[in-house]
Amino acid sequence: MLCLGIESTAHTFGVAIMRDKTELSSASDTFTTKEGGMNPPVVARHHIELKEKLLGKALSDAKVNLEDIDLISFSKGPGLAPCLHVGKNFAAELAKKAKCPLIGVNHICAHLEIGRMITGTKDPVFVFVSGANTQIIAHEGGRYRVFGETLSIGLGNALDKFGRIAGLGFPAGPKIEQLAREGKLVELPYVVKGMDVDFAGIITKAELLLKKGAKVEDLCFSLQETCFAMLAEVTERAVAHCDKEEVILIGGVAANKRFCEMLDSMCRDRGCKFHPVPLKYCGDNPVMIAWQGMLEHNYNRREEDLGTVEINPRWRIDELNAEWY
Numbered sequence: 001m002l003c004l005g006i007e008s009t010a011h012t013f014g015v016a017i018m019r020d021k022t023e024l025s026s027a028s029d030t031f032t033t034k035e036g037g038m039n040p041p042v043v044a045r046h047h048i049e050l051k052e053k054l055l056g057k058a059l060s061d062a063k064v065n066l067e068d069i070d071l072i073s074f075s076k077g078p079g080l081a082p083c084l085h086v087g088k089n090f091a092a093e094l095a096k097k098a099k100c101p102l103i104g105v106n107h108i109c110a111h112l113e114i115g116r117m118i119t120g121t122k123d124p125v126f127v128f129v130s131g132a133n134t135q136i137i138a139h140e141g142g143r144y145r146v147f148g149e150t151l152s153i154g155l156g157n158a159l160d161k162f163g164r165i166a167g168l169g170f171p172a173g174p175k176i177e178q179l180a181r182e183g184k185l186v187e188l189p190y191v192v193k194g195m196d197v198d199f200a201g202i203i204t205k206a207e208l209l210l211k212k213g214a215k216v217e218d219l220c221f222s223l224q225e226t227c228f229a230m231l232a233e234v235t236e237r238a239v240a241h242c243d244k245e246e247v248i249l250i251g252g253v254a255a256n257k258r259f260c261e262m263l264d265s266m267c268r269d270r271g272c273k274f275h276p277v278p279l280k281y282c283g284d285n286p287v288m289i290a291w292q293g294m295l296e297h298n299y300n301r302r303e304e305d306l307g308t309v310e311i312n313p314r315w316r317i318d319e320l321n322a323e324w325y
């Protein structure tokens with residue numbers, strides 16, 4: 001089966017083509033700024049301007065024509081509505097042209113499933129830490145279940161918020177990781193409530209300390225140490241509770257080496273195995289959307305009605321039946 005996947009939930013617009021498990025091409029572009037964050041209508045315009053060019057590149061790199069495509073898959077949610085609309089409209093238009101079925105998939109589920117496919121893990125605890133989301137997830141009783149999550153903003157957005165305040169530009173995560181190498185520990189609130197975590201107050205405290213003259217390097221280091229330790233603690237408890245033997249880390253924040261190191265060390269102590277996901281598949285990418293589309297379509301032939309295709313900006317991972325798992 002030849003599947004074309006379209007990602008457009010937030011900062012990244014991308015088109016990928018897969019033939020079964022083989023990636024034939026992946027063309028994407030990520031909205032960035034030197035200062036300030038993401039304004040959804042501005043990001044949507046970025047996607048509209050680049051969609052045809054990225055489609056052309058994906059098709060030519062894969063050496064296929066649109067008419068050869070058997071299935072088109074797009075991110076239905078969760079995400080920023082203006083961005084989701086661009087992907088949905090483009091996907092519907094292409095499905096009509098290619099005369100093939102269209103399937104809208106859950107973006108978080110796609111992150112989890114590409115992680116499982118790429119690492120070859122069977123039934124891991126998923127540490128999903130992206131811009132907008134932070135959830136510790138495992139598959140139990142036929143569903144993905146959320147064992148712990150952020151009570152406020154996702155860790156990526158929290159780091160980006162600090163980056164905005166400190167003038168680091170968007171996305172701030174990579175710059176924070178770099179600056180943290182020169183930093184020392186200052187105390188920040190450590191907020192674990194039951195199995196949940198909360199980053200909002202930590203960022204407020206870091207902002208206050210910055211205004212009082214704390215070194216940005218020290219705050220970067222301390223933000224990493226504090227937030228990653230909180231997540232490692234909750235992950236450890238999820239592993240124990242679910243009796244799982246594998247942990248995978250996905251989402252854009254998975255690019256962080258220090259975070260991987262902390263999770264790896266926790267897993268070694270517990271006798272389970274940590275699997276980092278290659279960078280290319282950690283953050284938002286269209287390959288995961290193509291893969292998820294095929295998984296679901298091969299399982300139950302589910303498809304969208306082209307006349308009434310919708311987006312679902314608040315679609316939670318625990319609302320869907322993961323029957324193909």
Ligand code: AMP
Binds near residue numbers: 131
């Ligand atoms: P996603 O939404 O999954 O594409 O992830 C994007 C988020 O990952 C943004 O908030 C980035 O700041 C964050 N991010 C990217 N690279 C790093 C890194 N090296 N360390 C921490 N966060 C990162």
Ligand code: MG
Binds near residue numbers: 284
């Ligand atoms: Mg994502």
